[in-house]
Amino acid sequence: MAVKSPCTDLCLFEGKTGWCRGCGRTRKEAQEWRKMSPYHRQTIERALAARIKAVSKTEA
Incomplete structure (x- = not known):
């Protein structure tokens, strides 16, 4: 059984x-x-979701 990954194919590590x-x-x-x-x-x-939100705030 395949494990669903949250990957979005945008691998940019902050x-x-x-x-x-x-x-x-x-x-x-x-x-x-x-x-x-x-x-x-x-x-x-x-x-x-909270991590992505926090990372996007640092970009702004």
Whole structure:
């Protein structure tokens, strides 16, 4: 079964936080996504919207 990824194919990692501007994950989270347990993926997914919002504020 394929694991749904939040990747948006826009891999630009913000220097200060290390979060991707496209999906909000860190480089390590993106690399380990398929190996993570459903619990860990859900925990990260809950934080992604806030991360993306925070990164977009630093761009403005």
